[in-house]
Amino acid sequence: LAKTTQPISMDSYEGQEVNITCSHNNIATNDYITWYQQFPSQGPRFIIQGYKTKVTNEVASLFIPADRKSSTLSLPRVSLSDTAVYYCLVVQTPSGDKLTFGTGTRLAVRP
Amino acid sequence: DGGITQSPKYLFRKEGQNVTLSCEQNLNHDAMYWYRQDPGQGLRLIYYSQIVNDFQKGDIAEGYSVSREKKESFPLTVTSAQKNPTAFYLCASLSGSYGYTFGSGTRLTVV
Numbered sequence: 001l002a003k004t005t006q007p008i009s010m011d012s013y014e015g016q017e018v019n020i021t022c023s024h025n026n027i028a029t030n031d032y033i034t035w036y037q038q039f040p041s042q043g044p045r046f047i048i049q050g051y052k053t054k055v056t057n058e059v060a061s062l063f064i065p066a067d068r069k070s071s072t073l074s075l076p077r078v079s080l081s082d083t084a085v086y087y088c089l090v091v092q093t094p095s096g097d098k099l100t101f102g103t104g105t106r107l108a109v110r111p
Numbered sequence: 112d113g114g115i116t117q118s119p120k121y122l123f124r125k126e127g128q129n130v131t132l133s134c135e136q137n138l139n140h141d142a143m144y145w146y147r148q149d150p151g152q153g154l155r156l157i158y159y160s161q162i163v164n165d166f167q168k169g170d171i172a173e174g175y176s177v178s179r180e181k182k183e184s185f186p187l188t189v190t191s192a193q194k195n196p197t198a199f200y201l202c203a204s205l206s207g208s209y210g211y212t213f214g215s216g217t218r219l220t221v222v
Binding site: 034036042045046049087099100101 | 144146152156210218
């Protein structure tokens with residue numbers, strides 16, 4: 001399983017765009033990049049998944065360069081409710097393979 | 112609504128006591144997982160099951176046991192052999208296309 005590295009914490013203000021970058025240097029050809037969001041005392045929630053280039057949904061965008069050794073989760077115009085921990089994972093799908101969660105990035109959004 | 116139901120939300124265990132955490136899903140997912148989360152930490156995999164009547168140890172299986180007699184149910188027993196069981200326990204199931212779905216967790220405290 002590819003190891004991921006992401007910043008431990010980030011601060012932002014309401015209305016700003018937040019970009020969280022994750023490095024995964026040993027990503028394999030069949031691996032996908034997936035991001036989860038976790039609020040205190042809740043289970044993580046799936047945000048977005050991609051393989052290459054750019055993926056966008058109603059919550060976020062995911063940018064993946066051609067070499068796929070990193071990815072950037074972009075949250076447009078954050079609000080206080082976006083304060084959470086964000087996890088970057090590299091997975092093989094579809095499969096029942098086990099996933100490894102690191103400590104994630106703790107995002108604090110201030111008024 | 113489809114989802115994962117974990118119960119109880121809070122659980123207190125006396126020293127030397129076994130306790131069982133419930134996890135039920137109505138998503139028709141084959142794969143189910145148990146994770147443990149300590150304060151400020153990421154998730155660590157305890158056990159997982161890819162099919163009924165089969166399960167595998169995760170990274171921290173010692174002191175825990177599971178069963179998978181039905182597709183919908185994957186209970187976790189925390190035995191007296193687990194010396195530091197106080198933690199937040201999360202159950203998840205996997206959709207190959209859309210990532211993990213997590214329950215709302217059980218917070219276990221040793222008293």
